[in-house]
Amino acid sequence: MSGFVTLDGVRKRWSATVTVGPLSFGVAQGEILALLGPSGSGKTTVLRLLAGFETSDAGRIGIGGEDVTATPPARRRCGMVFQHYALFPHLDVGENVAFGLAGQGKGNPGRIVDALKLVGLEGFERRRVQELSGGQQQRVALARALAPEPRVLLLDEPLSNLDPALRERTRRELRALIKRVGITSIFVTHEQEEAFDLGDRVAVLESGRLEQLGTAEELYERPASLFVATFVGRANVLRGPVARAFGGAGGGGGMKDGEVIVVRPERLAFAAAGVPAVVRERRYTGAAAFFLVETDGGDRLEVLAAPDAARVGDRVRLAATSVLRFAEAHA
């Protein structure tokens, strides 16, 4: 594995049925990687393995060419922003930021000022952490993690504790800040939008396995598995006759047994010829509308089209501009 941060066959076994890994991937210097997956997929375990809070059963973890597999967390030089921030309640903002600095920053108070300036909290040194808003606490946590100049920044669901209105703005600010600092960052999220927006690349995890690692576009356009196709973006999953009816659109000839096809809602269109169906519901979203249509065979599909493309109750014909084909997942 190449990269600034590398995992090589890393495995953590929790119980007979729950195992994370073996995982192998690399993160380039200065890159922001999102670990995306549903709860229980092992994304937080990966982050904690990187931070050193968990020890792996097998494999090795490298940071900047150094093997840190057995290095305790205190000596890994990984900055971490915790989901609930974990600010020390008995210390004020300045003391929190100074915690990781040599001599608690006494020799170099400029480091504390700089770190707070970075997150736009200059002058907050003597504030109690309990007095801060959620967004401010998040920024103190970030300043504290960055102050000792770590090699890697790890963030555990960094935006999940903010209210939705604040989340989108903070997301952009966070990305700008990380890029300005230029630090290699890895963050955990269960929201696809967040992963796409904040990460340079996204690693999709499921049941402790790495399903796919790539850019947002790659994941969406060329998902490596049925799981990725359905977890990332909206998808109509089709089996049986209706799948065969659409199957040709993807090219490559007829459908094989045990194959499933996935069609994105925007890749379906109302056309002059195609699969007959009836419009059951219409959900207006502004620029476009989602139409829930039911084929004569009883399959229900979602179609994204212009708001005036059809009305509820209309008989329509559906054509697909492109489809994805996967082997049926064996659960």
Add this chain to the structure above:
Amino acid sequence: MSARPGGGLTARVVLTVLLAWLVLYPILILVGDAVGGGGSGLTAFATRPAEWRALWASVWISVASVSFAAVIGVPLAFLFEWFEFPGRKTLGSLIALPAVLPPFVGVIAFLFLYGESGFVARAVQRVFGLEQSPWRLQGAGGILLVHAYSMYVYFYLFTRAGLAKLDASMLEAAQALGASRWSTLWRVTLPLLRPSLAGAALLVFMTAVGSFSAPYVFGGGFRVMTTQIVASKLNGELRLAEVESVVLALVAIAGLVLLRRSEGDDIVTALGKGTAPRRRPIGGAGARAFSTTAGWALAVLLLLPHLTLVLISLVPYGSWTTETLPPVLSGINYQRLFAEPERLRPLVNSLWMAAGSTAGAIALALVAAGLVARGRPSRLRGAIEGLIALPWALPGTVFAIALLTTFSVHNPVTLRWVLAGTTLLLPLAYMVRSVPVTGRALLAGYRQLDPGLEEAAASLGAGRWATFRRVTLPLLKPALAAGGSLAFVAGLGDFVTSIVLYTYDNRPISIEIMASLRVSELGVAAAFGVILMVVSAAVLGLGARR
């Protein structure tokens, strides 16, 4: 931390063994000695009617104490939680005072106030021109009076806490469904208070079963198990004392199991938070004036024993004979106490033993709570928690006899050394008895602590020790202060274990007070009592500060 599971296991095994040696082992030795040893103790216990009378007395006194304490404490709690009247806040905290002072001090104060030559008796004698003291505060009545006075506080505090958690909308719902005030009280309020009431009943029962000071001072010929055990020990019948201790332990455990069962789940908290009912002002000028006066009269009544103690401590030896109030007041008792090294000794002894035992109990609790709260669930974890709680379930006298039995034998192979007769056994006993208090405080402290904070410290480069020193310890400070102050005050005012285990060289304050009373040096005894009271209050005040 999971980084070193092996190290954690070793620490847990070591701690479990240490706790078991201190807490469980002496009890096992006690049981073994009582049951074995030719059965002479068993025969003596079974064949003497006095033993059965004492056993029965312990049981019924404890049950009666629970009833009396509830009758006083529960209505008071309703009054202070549901009604508004002038002075409610001040009175509300004054009322809790008897609980924070060492039981022994309260007993002595009671003696000076209501005893046969106390103020009240003298006043009555004077008013009615009686030849003799109108009463003798002795026997079961005296014990129950003191118990009710000092133990109602548990019901008062628990019920108030329960009422404060109550959701006003639940009571309103009952009324909207047509229930009258009374039926709301019976069908909604009291059932919801059940966990609080059962908790208070358990605490009072356990305190009353183990109560020694009150029966010792006021019992006279009326014996309960605790006084019977000490009497047997002083008579040299150690085997009998052992059997009696085991029997008393069984009574305590039976009470514990029965009351725990009636506690039920804390349904009030399970339903989530509501706002407590608003306090109603007491209507009508007359009713308000009455309740205010009655409230303050009650406060004076409750504070009177402690004020009496202060007054008596100012009476020089031999200056007060038949007068209702002492004719001369001076600070001579305190002067003598601090000027004569021999008299100061008990104070110094009590201070170092309380300080040492508190330090030990804190250290044990810190390690134990850390392992219990941070380790993975395991059988050892449960064992540690059980061992920490065990000394609470057993009366102090039982523990004293158990420690005495265990550490009167030299046999290093079985981990027994001769400590009886040395100055070390008593502080060791204080420490063991304090482990539940410090353990519970620190366990609660650790559980409130977000483990993420320790991980955050580690990610910022702090090693194990630095994390402990810079994050864990400062955040545990309130728990340390609370547990430590309670342990210190318990050690400082202890009488139960002291009377069994003290030697001349480490005689504590309580023993010196009894000795002074025996030679009628009431002033000196009271002066010691006041010092005990002031130091206890100061330490508890410090411990409660945030």
